[in-house]
Amino acid sequence: MRIAGKEYRTIWYEDDVVKIIDQTKLPHNFIIKDLETVDHAVNAIKSMEVRGAPLIGATAAYGIALAIKENNDLKFIKKSSEKLVNARPTAINLQWAVHRMNNKLSFIKSEELLDIALKEAEEICNEDINFCENIGLEGLKIIEKIYKQKKNTVNILTHCNAGWLATINWGTATSPIYHAHKNGIPVHIWVDETRPRNQGANLTSYELNEEGIPNTIITDNTGGILMQRGEVDMCIVGTDRTLSTGDVCNKIGTYLKALAAHDNNVPFYVALPSSTIDWETKDYKKIPIEERNSDELSHIEGKDDKNNIKKVLIYPEKSKSMNLAFDITPAKYVTGLITEKGVCEASANGLKQMFKR
Ligand code: MRU
Numbered sequence: 001m002r003i004a005g006k007e008y009r010t011i012w013y014e015d016d017v018v019k020i021i022d023q024t025k026l027p028h029n030f031i032i033k034d035l036e037t038v039d040h041a042v043n044a045i046k047s048m049e050v051r052g053a054p055l056i057g058a059t060a061a062y063g064i065a066l067a068i069k070e071n072n073d074l075k076f077i078k079k080s081s082e083k084l085v086n087a088r089p090t091a092i093n094l095q096w097a098v099h100r101m102n103n104k105l106s107f108i109k110s111e112e113l114l115d116i117a118l119k120e121a122e123e124i125c126n127e128d129i130n131f132c133e134n135i136g137l138e139g140l141k142i143i144e145k146i147y148k149q150k151k152n153t154v155n156i157l158t159h160c161n162a163g164w165l166a167t168i169n170w171g172t173a174t175s176p177i178y179h180a181h182k183n184g185i186p187v188h189i190w191v192d193e194t195r196p197r198n199q200g201a202n203l204t205s206y207e208l209n210e211e212g213i214p215n216t217i218i219t220d221n222t223g224g225i226l227m228q229r230g231e232v233d234m235c236i237v238g239t240d241r242t243l244s245t246g247d248v249c250n251k252i253g254t255y256l257k258a259l260a261a262h263d264n265n266v267p268f269y270v271a272l273p274s275s276t277i278d279w280e281t282k283d284y285k286k287i288p289i290e291e292r293n294s295d296e297l298s299h300i301e302g303k304d305d306k307n308n309i310k311k312v313l314i315y316p317e318k319s320k321s322m323n324l325a326f327d328i329t330p331a332k333y334v335t336g337l338i339t340e341k342g343v344c345e346a347s348a349n350g351l352k353q354m355f356k357r
Helices: 038-046 053-070 074-085 093-105 110-150 174-182 199-210 223-228 254-263 348-355
Strands: 011-014 017-021 032-035 154-158 187-192 215-218 234-237 241-243 248-251 268-271 299-303 309-313 326-329 336-339 342-344
Touching: 011 053, 011 110, 017 038, 017 053, 032 038, 032 053, 038 053, 038 074, 053 074, 053 093, 053 110, 074 093, 093 110, 110 154, 110 174, 110 234, 110 268, 110 336, 110 342, 154 174, 154 223, 174 187, 174 199, 187 199, 187 223, 199 215, 223 254, 234 248, 234 254, 248 254, 254 268, 254 326, 336 348, 342 348
Parallel strands: 154 187, 154 234, 187 215, 234 268, 268 336
Antiparallel strands: 011 017, 017 032, 241 248, 248 326, 299 309, 336 342
């Protein structure tokens, strides 16, 4: 998608390094950063220079290639794989991508490893783009239906950033929105700010602006009243891990939005590529929920009048705070899962039918 009119992907390999858009600098500065070692890749994931389930998976895949480039030794590659998987605990895509890379690389001659690893990382990215495009086409049908009935702008609420910046291109939750816009359907997006890191305000609103899509940032607590007033036609969110039961783990606050949607009969959709499905874990209580540094709550960064980026403390110095990064929305609150293969019920049966497992 576009930034300042130029097409980008979020990650690519060029001049022997992995290139990323440093998302910690957005929306005020657009900076492309080089990752040259596996530790650079691990740090980029941990510090959230790259974030969003599909993108951290792709970064881990390139991380394996960087490890091979640094030291083509089995022990080193194994240790690097562990570091990548453990960089963030909740999104399943890290495990998925590292497993896929290691499977592909087993039984390959040492001198061919780097080449094959780079090709597989590229393949993971291309596949994600195709999947996200299909999610867009499937989600478009739902938006079209609402538009045909309403004959007026379709108001869609989204949480966090499940946009193209969280994937390689298109996004998951945003792909139906981009497809609707391209097809001439008037859409307006309610963008949850998404405290504490403000991915909604800093990333979703930013990328929608760059594509010319009308959007309004709201605090995370505003969605409820908008739904009561009939000002939300549907919600679409992303996911970091979808269980085979249809339960969905996503950015903290998603659950409360699903409850409000349920109470107000607003359709609540979750958009996901199959790389985000955890087929093993059955009990949502077993999903590791990332707890991040409480500094992310107590401090806030922004631009002052003189265009300097500043970080300031906003809490009482003595106060304790807690920063859980994800929550779980039980399947019963999810209207449907928009996947690359079609829209299915958020249930064991729905997912089994869709993916024939
Ligand atoms: O902590 P983040 O910013 O990585 O959390 C991202 C989300 O919760 C997204 O909704 C999710 O990864 C889906 S991305 C297509």
